[in-house]
Amino acid sequence: MWESLNLKDVVALARDPYPSIRQWARDTGKKVVGSTIADVPEEVIYAFDLLPVTILGTHKPLKKAPSHLPDNACSLARSNLELALSYEGDLFSGFVLPQVCDTTQHLSDIWRINFPDKFVVSYLAPRQADRPSARYWVKEEIERLIESLSAWTGKAVNDDALRRSIEIHNETRRLLAELYDIKRKNPGTITNKQLFSMMKLSLQVDKAEFNKSLRSIKEGIKPKKGKGYTDVVLVGITCDPPEIFDIFDELKLNIVGDTLVDGTRYLQGAPALNGNLIDALADRHFKRGFFSPIHDNVYKNFEEVKKLYKETKAKAVVYVHIEFCESQEYDLPDLKDMIKKEGIPMHVLDTEYQTTSLSHVLTRAQAFFESLKGGSL
Amino acid sequence: MSDKLTSKQLSKKITDEYMEDAFHAHDNNKLVGYTTAISPVEIFVAHDIVPIYPENHAVANLTAKKGVELCSVVEGMGYTSHLCAYARSDLGYRKTGVTVTRGIPDPDLFLACNAQCFTLTKWFQVLARRGDLPVFVFDTPEHILDQKARKEIVKYCVLQLKELISFLEKVTKRKFDYDRLKEVMKYSAASSILYKKFLDMAQYKPSPISIFDALIGMAIAVYRRGTQECVDYYQTLCDEIQAKVDQGIGVLPKDQEKYRLYWENLPVWFKFSDHAKLLGSYGGVILTSLYVHAWSFDFDLNKDPLETLAENYVNRFSNSTIEDRADMAMELFKKYSMNGMIMFMNRSCKAVSFAVPTLKDVLTKRTGIPALVFESDMGDQRFYAESQVRTRIEAYFETLDRLGLAQKTAAA
Numbered sequence: 001m002w003e004s005l006n007l008k009d010v011v012a013l014a015r016d017p018y019p020s021i022r023q024w025a026r027d028t029g030k031k032v033v034g035s036t037i038a039d040v041p042e043e044v045i046y047a048f049d050l051l052p053v054t055i056l057g058t059h060k061p062l063k064k065a066p067s068h069l070p071d072n073a074c075s076l077a078r079s080n081l082e083l084a085l086s087y088e089g090d091l092f093s094g095f096v097l098p099q100v101c102d103t104t105q106h107l108s109d110i111w112r113i114n115f116p117d118k119f120v121v122s123y124l125a126p127r128q129a130d131r132p133s134a135r136y137w138v139k140e141e142i143e144r145l146i147e148s149l150s151a152w153t154g155k156a157v158n159d160d161a162l163r164r165s166i167e168i169h170n171e172t173r174r175l176l177a178e179l180y181d182i183k184r185k186n187p188g189t190i191t192n193k194q195l196f197s198m199m200k201l202s203l204q205v206d207k208a209e210f211n212k213s214l215r216s217i218k219e220g221i222k223p224k225k226g227k228g229y230t231d232v233v234l235v236g237i238t239c240d241p242p243e244i245f246d247i248f249d250e251l252k253l254n255i256v257g258d259t260l261v262d263g264t265r266y267l268q269g270a271p272a273l274n275g276n277l278i279d280a281l282a283d284r285h286f287k288r289g290f291f292s293p294i295h296d297n298v299y300k301n302f303e304e305v306k307k308l309y310k311e312t313k314a315k316a317v318v319y320v321h322i323e324f325c326e327s328q329e330y331d332l333p334d335l336k337d338m339i340k341k342e343g344i345p346m347h348v349l350d351t352e353y354q355t356t357s358l359s360h361v362l363t364r365a366q367a368f369f370e371s372l373k374g375g376s377l
Numbered sequence: 378m379s380d381k382l383t384s385k386q387l388s389k390k391i392t393d394e395y396m397e398d399a400f401h402a403h404d405n406n407k408l409v410g411y412t413t414a415i416s417p418v419e420i421f422v423a424h425d426i427v428p429i430y431p432e433n434h435a436v437a438n439l440t441a442k443k444g445v446e447l448c449s450v451v452e453g454m455g456y457t458s459h460l461c462a463y464a465r466s467d468l469g470y471r472k473t474g475v476t477v478t479r480g481i482p483d484p485d486l487f488l489a490c491n492a493q494c495f496t497l498t499k500w501f502q503v504l505a506r507r508g509d510l511p512v513f514v515f516d517t518p519e520h521i522l523d524q525k526a527r528k529e530i531v532k533y534c535v536l537q538l539k540e541l542i543s544f545l546e547k548v549t550k551r552k553f554d555y556d557r558l559k560e561v562m563k564y565s566a567a568s569s570i571l572y573k574k575f576l577d578m579a580q581y582k583p584s585p586i587s588i589f590d591a592l593i594g595m596a597i598a599v600y601r602r603g604t605q606e607c608v609d610y611y612q613t614l615c616d617e618i619q620a621k622v623d624q625g626i627g628v629l630p631k632d633q634e635k636y637r638l639y640w641e642n643l644p645v646w647f648k649f650s651d652h653a654k655l656l657g658s659y660g661g662v663i664l665t666s667l668y669v670h671a672w673s674f675d676f677d678l679n680k681d682p683l684e685t686l687a688e689n690y691v692n693r694f695s696n697s698t699i700e701d702r703a704d705m706a707m708e709l710f711k712k713y714s715m716n717g718m719i720m721f722m723n724r725s726c727k728a729v730s731f732a733v734p735t736l737k738d739v740l741t742k743r744t745g746i747p748a749l750v751f752e753s754d755m756g757d758q759r760f761y762a763e764s765q766v767r768t769r770i771e772a773y774f775e776t777l778d779r780l781g782l783a784q785k786t787a788a789a
């Protein structure tokens with residue numbers, strides 16, 4: 001189903017992958033397990049012959065979520081809950097829900113209470129990353145996830161299945177990184193929207209199949225440099241709705257680096273295959289860039305952004321703020337200050353799931369990049 | 378005349394001495410550690426680090442209606458208006474120095490325990506950046522329902538407490554004294570039992586205390602647990618309340634106590650006494666909440682101190698699942714014979730409030746009692762609509778009356 005997609009198909013599917021996932025589940029008889037973003041080791045779920053799907057909000061209207069989570073809850077959490085409660089809940093046989101912030105902690109509870117008949121487990125990744133106990137805990141949690149999945153499916157997972165799963169995931173990461181590299185150097189070849197749609201979709205569909213599409217997309221590419229692009233670094237957790245990438249494309253911005261959880265952070269830290277696989281998966285947690293703003297504070301975030309900005313020779317940083325994400329909001333004023341002091345032009349883009357009009361985003365971004373070109377920033 | 382101090386006098390004395398100690402910590406070779414109200418402060422106490430709770434200081438300012446002034450300043454600095462009002466008012470205090478107390482001493486280090494909320498970790502990080510100070514995050518994964526996972530969580534937390542001790546040893550260049558910790562634990566265990574006894578006096582009819590007494594009475598448990606004086610304070614308090622019980626003295630006279638109410642969430646600090654009066658005029662008295670019970674620990678002195686600390690801090694209501702919160706609340710409903718509930722959706726505190734809609738559904742179903750839900754903010758008056766709250770309260774009591782839920786003992 002996802003083996004021979006071209007870029008156009010990918011963009012269309014990334015916007016709403018659920019009908020195709022539904023069809024795929026029917027055709028293969030396999031079960032679908034949903035997660036929200038942040039560090040759930042999907043390789044483990046996949047090794048059980050289940051389809052891990054990262055839920056990244058819905059663009060359909062909010063109906064039920066507001067009665068569970070008030071309007072000052074982060075819009076991603078509300079949107080994810082809505083997707084499950086109103087639109088796609090029946091597609092999932094189970095959920096593995098990570099907890100990172102106060103909102104996700106409650107989100108997991110609400111979710112479990114609303115789906116009493118489904119398999120729902122919490123994945124409790126540590127909210128500290130620098131001490132030995134963090135590593136110990138990640139490993140414990142991976143092992144607990146394996147135990148829970150075994151108990152639920154009645155299957156054991158052996159090393160071969162896990163190795164095979166990691167191989168497939170590493171292949172996806174490698175292909176996406178290569179495509180990113182092509183796009184970075186040749187913005188006229190792949191648009192921002194196309195690249196980030198590939199990233200997003202790879203978090204949602206069967207990777208063994210999708211890798212074939214990625215490979216053929218890569219092979220079919222004729223690099224085009226393009227003209228008049230401004231290189232930028234994208235910073236944040238995730239960037240939605242996808243139409244924001246249209247705005248970037250329209251403004252001829254070339255995203256040359258990012259720190260998104262469903263962007264570069266997803267590509268980092270491919271687990272090694274030659275040792276203990278659980279250890280390798282735990283290592284991955286620490287080999288990736290930290291999950292801003294959960295794992296560390298602004299200094300690291302700033303250092304990473306600065307490094308990326310310099311390495312890529314970008315012209316500006318675009319920070320994607322998810323409306324009502326408290327964790328981001330505690331960091332943002334200081335991060336802005338540090339970036340400003342460093343002389344790096346920064347544009348903060350406020351996003352909200354379920355947004356229908358993006359005209360204000362376009363106007364503000366336009367003004368920012370025009371003044372950037374005029375050198376007045 | 379006895380020269381024994383009353384609980385009120387004792388509380389003042391303990392607080393004054395504590396603040397004196399805090400302000401002169403450096404003169405006495407001690408460090409000041411900022412920590413979260415729910416955190417294993419016993420480790421600080423055992424290591425002679427003076428614990429300071431910016432939340433308490435924030436409460437003083439918010440109760441004195443300084444919220445808008447302080448929060449507005451912070452919004453001008455780029456922080457949004459829907460962050461916790463404790464954090465906002467504290468950052469405002471840092472900027473302006475405005476406070477209704479003598480302020481709080483600056484920190485040397487931080488201990489952020491997630492069992493309360495993740496907000497505090499982020500807030501402490503903001504403060505730490507100002508002085509490039511060390512922050513220790515005590516990460517308490519949610520106390521999920523799976524019993525086996527709970528054991529693992531405790532193990533992870535014990536490991537972290539050991540890391541905390543090494544961290545403190547490094548910062549202070551002093552060896553940690555485990556025997557001293559055992560002693561501190563004895564005081565904490567003893568004061569917790571007495572604190573709980575005090576809260577549980579709300580079982581009596583009429584109740585000798587309301588939640589407003591509990592909120593005042595909890596202060597010492599929050600900032601002085603782990604000391605002998607904390608034990609003495611709760612002994613005095615319990616004796617005083619027992620004397621009221623013996624004389625049949627209630628917050629409301631027995632024949633006027635119609636509604637014994639549960640409160641969900643933190644209080645609206647700047648409406649504290651108004652709410653008590655208003656509810657009293659309808660024969661309502663709020664008896665308790667999960668919030669005030671957050672400091673009634675159940676330390677097991679036969680266990681390794683780090684283990685019993687870990688167990689107790691991970692299982693606080695604020696780190697528990699909604700199912701467990703509902704069970705905890707149900708226990709209170711039964712124990713205190715409550716017949717009404719006020720569920721406050723506090724814009725400031727996402728950590729507590731995002732459970733409220735679900736909790737309300739579960740509790741109303743399980744008790745058969747309707748709930749009054751209202752949204753506002755615990756410290757920022759801009760989010761408080763006086764007339765709306767009054768009307769809702771009035772309507773709520775009318776509903777309870779109509780349903781015949783008033784206590785049988787009440788006057789006709």
Ligand code: SF4
Nearest residue numbers: 074101103325326327
């Ligand atoms: S976007 Fe922010 S508030 Fe929302 S779930 Fe993620 S970290 Fe939590």
Ligand code: SF4
Nearest residue numbers: 461493494496726728
């Ligand atoms: S009020 Fe809530 S969000 Fe604020 S510090 Fe307390 S627990 Fe955290």
